[in-house]
Amino acid sequence: MPERAPERNAGGGEVLPEGAKHDPILVADGLRRSFSGIRAVDVDHLEIARGAVTAIIGPNGAGKTTLFNLLSGFERPDAGIWSLDGKRLNGLAAHRISRLGMVRTFQLTRVLARLTVLENMAVAAPGQSGERLERALLRRLWRDQEQKVKIRARTLLQRFGLDHMADQPADTLSGGQRKLLEMARALMTQPGLIMFDEPTAGVNPALTQSLLGHVRKLQAEGLTIVFIEHDMDVVMGISDWVVVMAQGRILAEGPPADIVAHAGVIEAYLGRAHGLEKGGAAESEASRD
Amino acid sequence: MEFDVILGNAGRAGLGPQAAIFALLVIGLNLHFGYTGLLNFGQVAFMMVAAYGTAITVATWGGSLWLGIPFGLGLCVVLALVLGLPTLRLRKEYFAITTLAAAEILRLLVRSSPATDITGGPFGLQAIAGSFYALNPIVEGRYGIGTFSYTANQLWVMIVGWVLVALAATLVFLLIRSPWGRVIRAIREDEDAAASLGKNVVGYKLQALAIGGVIGGLAGVVNALQQSGVGSESFGSQVTFMAYVVLIMGGVATTAGPIVAAVLFWFLREGVDSFLRQLSEEAWLPDLLADFLYDAGGAVSIALAGIALILLLKSRPGGLFGKRHEGAADA
Numbered sequence: 001m002p003e004r005a006p007e008r009n010a011g012g013g014e015v016l017p018e019g020a021k022h023d024p025i026l027v028a029d030g031l032r033r034s035f036s037g038i039r040a041v042d043v044d045h046l047e048i049a050r051g052a053v054t055a056i057i058g059p060n061g062a063g064k065t066t067l068f069n070l071l072s073g074f075e076r077p078d079a080g081i082w083s084l085d086g087k088r089l090n091g092l093a094a095h096r097i098s099r100l101g102m103v104r105t106f107q108l109t110r111v112l113a114r115l116t117v118l119e120n121m122a123v124a125a126p127g128q129s130g131e132r133l134e135r136a137l138l139r140r141l142w143r144d145q146e147q148k149v150k151i152r153a154r155t156l157l158q159r160f161g162l163d164h165m166a167d168q169p170a171d172t173l174s175g176g177q178r179k180l181l182e183m184a185r186a187l188m189t190q191p192g193l194i195m196f197d198e199p200t201a202g203v204n205p206a207l208t209q210s211l212l213g214h215v216r217k218l219q220a221e222g223l224t225i226v227f228i229e230h231d232m233d234v235v236m237g238i239s240d241w242v243v244v245m246a247q248g249r250i251l252a253e254g255p256p257a258d259i260v261a262h263a264g265v266i267e268a269y270l271g272r273a274h275g276l277e278k279g280g281a282a283e284s285e286a287s288r289d
Numbered sequence: 290m291e292f293d294v295i296l297g298n299a300g301r302a303g304l305g306p307q308a309a310i311f312a313l314l315v316i317g318l319n320l321h322f323g324y325t326g327l328l329n330f331g332q333v334a335f336m337m338v339a340a341y342g343t344a345i346t347v348a349t350w351g352g353s354l355w356l357g358i359p360f361g362l363g364l365c366v367v368l369a370l371v372l373g374l375p376t377l378r379l380r381k382e383y384f385a386i387t388t389l390a391a392a393e394i395l396r397l398l399v400r401s402s403p404a405t406d407i408t409g410g411p412f413g414l415q416a417i418a419g420s421f422y423a424l425n426p427i428v429e430g431r432y433g434i435g436t437f438s439y440t441a442n443q444l445w446v447m448i449v450g451w452v453l454v455a456l457a458a459t460l461v462f463l464l465i466r467s468p469w470g471r472v473i474r475a476i477r478e479d480e481d482a483a484a485s486l487g488k489n490v491v492g493y494k495l496q497a498l499a500i501g502g503v504i505g506g507l508a509g510v511v512n513a514l515q516q517s518g519v520g521s522e523s524f525g526s527q528v529t530f531m532a533y534v535v536l537i538m539g540g541v542a543t544t545a546g547p548i549v550a551a552v553l554f555w556f557l558r559e560g561v562d563s564f565l566r567q568l569s570e571e572a573w574l575p576d577l578l579a580d581f582l583y584d585a586g587g588a589v590s591i592a593l594a595g596i597a598l599i600l601l602l603k604s605r606p607g608g609l610f611g612k613r614h615e616g617a618a619d620a
Contacts, residue, residue: 074481098487106485112478115471122468123475124486130468131488133496137463146468189486 021049025193025224026071026102031080033063033070040066041077042248048193053215053225055235055256058245064228065107067245068197072104073097084193099126101192107201107228109178113171117162120170120181121153122146124188153188160184160214176207183214194218196227200234212238236260290567297436299560306443306515308555309450310508314528315535315547316457317504322533323542324465325497326477328381331372331388332505332532334395337524338364339506340513341399341408348414348518349407354421358510365506369499377494393526400521413520421445421514443515450511454548457504462544464500473497474542538598540608550609557597561590 024047031043041063048054056064069075071082073094081090084102092100112120128149129135130142157163160180165173173181179199186194199215200208208231215225215238229235235242235256242259244251252262302308314336321327342361346352372391376384399408408414425445431438439447464470472493475483480490513519535554539546568574569582582589605611 072485074484093489094481094484095487095489098485103487104485106481110479110482110485112475112482114478115474119471119474123471123483123488126487128468131472133464133469136467136469137460139467142468185486 021047021052023050024048025050026082026084026226028071028082029080031067031070031077031082033066033075033077039063039248041070043067043080043250046243046250048224048226049241050224051219051222052240053219053227053238054241054243055239056226056228056243056245057230057232057235057259058251061247062245063248064245065197066248068104068195068228071097072102072195074104098189098191101190102195103186103189103191103193104195105182105186105197105199107197109175109182111170111173111178111181114169116167117157117170117173117181118150118153118166120185121157121188122149124185125149125152126189156184156187161210176203179203179207179211180214183211187218191223193224193226196225198228198230200229200231208234232260290571294436295560295563295567297434297438298563299556300437301433301439302559303552303556304447305439305555306446306450306511308551309447309454310511310515311532311535311554312454312548312551313450313457313508313511314505314532315539315551316454316461317501317506317508318529318532318536319542319547320461320464320497320501320504323536324461324470324477325473325494325501326381327377327494327498327501328385329388329498329501330385330526330529331390331392332501333524333526333528334372334388334392335365335368335502335505336509336512336528337392337396337399337519337521338368338509339503340509340519340524341414343510343513344414344417344519345407347417348409354417354419357417361510361513362503362506365502366499369495369502373491373495373498377491377498389526389529392524392529396521396524408521409519411521413518415518417519418514418517422517446511446515449514453507453511457507458544458548460500461504465544469493534594534598536608538601538608540611543608543610546608546610553609554594558590558594561593562586565589 026046026048028043028046031041031046032039033041056067058064066075070077070080071089073089073092073096077090081088083089084097084100087100089097089100089102098104112123115123128142129145135141154163154166157166160183162173162177162180162184165177170178170181183196183199196215199211203211212234215227219225227239239256241253242256243253244259244262252259254262314332317335318329318332321329321332339358339361342364343354343357346357346360347354368391372388373384376387398404400411402410404410405412422442422445425442427441427444429441431440432444433439465473472483472488475486475488476490476493484490512523516523531554535550536547538554539548539550565582565586569579569586571579574582602608
């Protein structure tokens with residue numbers, strides 16, 4: 001199996017002009033997407049530092065989820081290029097981008113409801129020969145690999161505290177457990193970069209802490225993490241770098257401490273729009289998922 | 290009222306070639322709808338394409354039946370690609386409508402007068418299965434008791450039909466048990482999630498569509514052999530909807546469900562039909578009701594089958610064999 005996890009880069013967040021980073025894993029240029037005349041995403045330049053935890057924040061409708069959809073191949077941009085580890089991603093289908101080592105989760109969890117938790121995990125393993133039609137019929141052609149996949153799946157389930165649910169259908173999981181399963185399942189693909197779309201949305205405080213613990217461990221193992229988040233405590237607590245979006249554009253970026261001090265951010269997000277968000281505008285973004 | 294005749298008729302239909310044909314059709318549909326989540330409303334088109342491919346090779350082009358059958362099944366793969374490539378990227382409703390329309394358009398094309406030279410148009414094609422019955426090892430005669438009996442040729446089609454059913458069910462079972470089957474079921478649950486995990490969703494759907502289509506095509510081949518011919522009237526959309534009834538009755542995404550339900554469906558349908566026919570001959574029945582039963586017996590038995598299905602699903606939402614989780618139909 002290919003080893004995709006990149007080497008750990010300790011810095012990951014030193015500020016350079018024009019948002020450039022030392023050793024970026026993901027670079028996007030001129031990324032634009034409009035919905036019936038409204039610019040949902042209009043990003044001139046974005047770099048994601050390898051091995052860092054990058055938070056994307058912004059009010060509802062800022063284009064964060066659309067940006068995720070574009071980067072992960074779930075939506076086509078009107079213009080723009082982007083690359084992962086120097087490999088051009090534009091025009092690639094979502095599953096190809098995932099195979100290159102960039103996996104994303106969804107704002108509303110998407111567990112495979114009528115598959116067992118273990119099956120949810122196993123299906124995500126890359127390069128399974130038994131998934132090829134011409135080999136599927138003969139069990140001996142894939143039995144050994146299947147065993148390895150299941151062992152790895154169980155190990156990950158254990159790590160996320162879901163091993164006791166392994167043989168249960170995934171729709172018996174609670175909301176929080178589903179978030180954990182989605183995170184664990186994303187790891188099964190052996191990614192180099194994971195994009196979490198609101199990992200802590202609708203999750204109780206204790207589980208939020210546990211999720212964040214997992215994210216920190218992933219970073220320690222060398223993964224690059226990008227996540228969309230609304231909870232500023234979470235953003236401050238965990239991220240190395242914060243990108244602020246508003247109306248499709250990148251308003252500001254920098255280390256978390258600088259961002260809180262940034263007046264524009266406070267106006268666009270923490271102050272004025274913050275109350276609006278609690279009013280129930282969440283659907284507008286969920287519908288674009 | 291002769292109950293032995295009713296039971297005999299019912300039994301003959303339940304084990305007969307029609308039930309085997311339906312079982313094949315439904316096993317293919319189960320791979321589409323039950324396991325992959327494809328809302329295929331044109332399953333009968335695969336049946337028709339294979340039947341006509343076989344019959345045209347023999348009757349129109351004067352070719353061998355043994356060339357005609359693989360040709361007909363090959364056409365099913367072509368149909369799967371033609372139907373699937375443009376529509377499987379879209380939402381599943383579009384696929385459903387396309388398949389429904391395609392099946393009807395194909396049927397109308399086949400029976401249109403300009404096509405008469407090739408397809409026999411409204412008259413269909415006959416006398417195609419001679420070389421199949423020439424292989425019949427069963428001695429001439431009638432086998433069975435009373436109305437529950439078959440001719441040697443019927444028995445021969447039945448044996449071939451049920452062997453094909455067993456093979457198709459085994460094939461689907463083995464596929465679903467494999468990692469390939471796990472991907473298919475993952476796609477049924479959530480396409481975007483499957484794509485985000487690196488699975489080529491359209492590619493897998495096309496494969497499932499083609500395999501289930503070829504299995505549906507086998508139903509068409511057996512149908513052509515049984516009638517030793519083809520006619521467009523056998524391939525209306527109601528066949529697809531009957532197949533859905535059988536599938537849901539037996540249990541979506543189960544191995545035995547389609548087979549047992551096909552047997553049960555034809556047993557009940559023919560049993561009720563036979564019962565109503567006899568009832569209409571009873572002297573004590575008012576003439577009006579008797580005539581109604583005589584004329585509309587088929588419709589009444591289908592209505593009764595519908596009521597039976599509703600009652601069954603109330604007590605067993607997953608169908609006869611449905612597992613609590615995987616079985617529940619979600620369309």
